[in-house]
Amino acid sequence: MLTKLRYGNTNTYLIRGTCGNLLVDTDWAGTLPAFYKAIKAQNLSISGISCVLATHYHPDHMGIITELMELGVPLVLFDVQLPYIHFSDSIYKKEKNRFYKPIDENRAKVLSCGRSRAFLASLGISGEVIHTPGHSQDSISLLLDDGNAVVGDLPPYSALTAMDDETVLKSYEKILSRGVTKLHYGHMVSERVQAGNSVQVLINK
Numbered sequence: 001m002l003t004k005l006r007y008g009n010t011n012t013y014l015i016r017g018t019c020g021n022l023l024v025d026t027d028w029a030g031t032l033p034a035f036y037k038a039i040k041a042q043n044l045s046i047s048g049i050s051c052v053l054a055t056h057y058h059p060d061h062m063g064i065i066t067e068l069m070e071l072g073v074p075l076v077l078f079d080v081q082l083p084y085i086h087f088s089d090s091i092y093k094k095e096k097n098r099f100y101k102p103i104d105e106n107r108a109k110v111l112s113c114g115r116s117r118a119f120l121a122s123l124g125i126s127g128e129v130i131h132t133p134g135h136s137q138d139s140i141s142l143l144l145d146d147g148n149a150v151v152g153d154l155p156p157y158s159a160l161t162a163m164d165d166e167t168v169l170k171s172y173e174k175i176l177s178r179g180v181t182k183l184h185y186g187h188m189v190s191e192r193v194q195a196g197n198s199v200q201v202l203i204n205k
């Protein structure tokens, strides 16, 4: 089951599995108290979060990951994201954010997207993670077998006809070929996917 957790300016998502709960994205560094309130409203404490992952490593999607790791929440990193996990360090340094702590990748569990289905199954979640670059090189999407997909900051599906970015179109082609029916974004309202709308046509236009 997918629940939107909003405690700042980013939509973050809690996926409840039969054996554990996955947090997808966090807000800005400094939002930990607000995060506590948001999970309390879901009748969860920090120990109820089995692990966290980020759709990409921009500051508004990963700001409290190190704090969560220090509280015992493991980070699952995908190998395609490894070169980018310190992308936000200089941004937080510039704004003198006193809450931000860079991620220690040596303490993360690093997976390939190909291993994501087995990893999600260990939490009792049916789905997979795929690499969907376009907004950033390190962007991944979580596709649940029930048709829900968390795609982070990928440009909206509703704007695809106006898009000529082949990387974005190819990412959507991958997403839509897997039977996704609803897209959940980092900063916008969720959108339903209309059946039969072919991204391939746009790629070849």
Ligand SMILES: [Zn+2]
Pocket (backbone or CB within 6 Å): 056, 058, 135, 136, 153
């Ligand atoms: Zn972003």
